[in-house]
Each structure stands twice: as structure tokens, then as C-alpha cells.
Amino acid sequence: MIIDCHVHSLGVEKVDVILKGMDKAGIDRAVIFSPYPSPYMGLEERIIPRTAPGVTRYLEFSYPNVTSEKQMEAVEFIARLQKEAPDRIIGFVWLEPRLKDAVQILEKAITSRELKGIKMIPDHWYPYDEFMYPVYKKAEELNIPILFHSGILYGFKDSSRFCRPVNYEVLLSFPNLRFALAHVSWPWVDECIAVWGRFRASLEEIEGERKEVQMFIDATPGTPLIYRKDALQKIMAFGAENNxxxxxxCTAGRLEYGKYHIERDVAILRQVIGVSKETVDKFLGGNALRFLGLK
Ligand SMILES: [Zn+2]
Structure with a gap:
């Protein structure tokens, strides 16, 4: 079972093209994010559209006119795609948590539109900001995972500092929330792996029955090729092979390129690092089933 945990939609894709790409790549299931709820949704051929020039301050939006209506439109788009191929497409809402009714929209997206998780990119907000706590609480309550962008951020202006891995340590306070940091947080790969170690250590610190580390590392590139062997080797050596x-x-309309990602990662893992076939299978899909709460 191969699961691609990180696919973007632009708001224009058709399900038959998506499935054809997945078949070509040998991808069984794909986690597809809704578009970001900006006015450029469905218009631009870019995952992250162009922003307006000028300074963006802490807690300001990089995009004008991000609205709850657009957010709901984004939810409906990805929910429709998922409904057309529920055994292949796993829909996530790319949530803008600063919208006043973000928690209500989230609840509706999960309970009524049956989306399976959340994607977020900190745009001039910190993951440990207090206004985020209700979102984390709701995700815990709904038993759905959150996939965060982490690492240098191309887009959303000067937002990279908001995306450093250690900013996510606050999630220790939400111990039943499963989450992943994308791109091994490149270039902060070591910090990402250390934060994972922090969450592993927390299993011994907090009372209760929990045996599973709540944090996952999304190895989506991110890492330029020259860093990739290093990043994957450190993840494995540090003991995060189950996470x-x-x-x-990829964008959902171009999933055929997933084939090259699979070939590259399997070659690095098997031939260069020398991990077992079993570990490769966990990396390609087994771990994602647990992240998604499907196993
Ligand atoms: Zn992405």
C-alpha cells in the first residue's frame, strides 16, 4: 500500500485525471489538501499564489480577502473530489485558523463533509499562539490529524520563522492530537528530529496509557536531493522509522510524477541506507495508516 500524504489541489482538478496519475505512479491513496481560501483559489496554476507587495506584520494575512465563504468553498471542492473516489482520495481541509469561525467550519468539514484531517501553514502566526488552542482541542475531539508546513517557506512572505519545528512543542499539551511536520522541516532537519525525540520522551512523562508517539515526520521534499539521504538516514537512526x-x-493533476519520488526514495532507503523491505513498506504507507487513524 502506497500512500502519498502530501498532495495539493488548486480548486480546478477532475477526479479522472487524478486517478489516472495515481495509477501511473503506483499510488494507492493520496491525501489531498483543499486549496488555500484566498481569492486566487481556482485561478492560478500555483499551489501558493502571488501575494501583494508591502510589509505583513505579526498576525496580519499575507493575502487580502481570505474569507469564511472562500474557506467553505475550498472544503466543498475537496469534499466533492473525495466523494467521487472515497477509496483513493483522502480529503484534508487547508484551514485558515484566524477566521473567526474556523472551529465551526472545521467541525462541519469533518462531521458533515467527511474530510479526514487538517493542513495548515503558519502565515504570520505562531503554532503556540493561544488562539490556536481551540483548533487543537477540536482536532483532538474529532480524532483527526493535522499536517503542518514546517521549514523554510516559499510563499506567504517572511513566514519561515513561524514554521520552525520547536514552535510545535506546544502540542505536548494536546497529547491525543496526532500531527506531522512536513518536509522534515528543512533546513531545520536536526531540530525536527530532536522535537520528535521530545515527543517520544513525553510518553514517559505524562500519566496515562498512551504508547504511540503523537508526532509524525512528513518526509515530503523539501529537502533538496543532496540533503535527502542524510535526512532519511538520521530519521531512521534516531528511531523514528514508525513515524x-x-x-x-505534487499537485493533484500531476500525480504521475509521484513515480519518480517513489523510485528515488526506495533507492535511497534500500541501496544507500540499507534499511529492510519492511521499513520501506512502513515509510510508503503503513505509518500513514496510523497517522490517519485508519489502523
Ligand atoms: Zn506542500
Missing amino acids: VLFGTD
């Missing part, structure tokens, strides 16, 4: 996820960052 690392395969992903491509």
Missing part, C-alpha cells in the same frame, strides 16, 4: 511518512508535494 515517518512518504509524500510528494
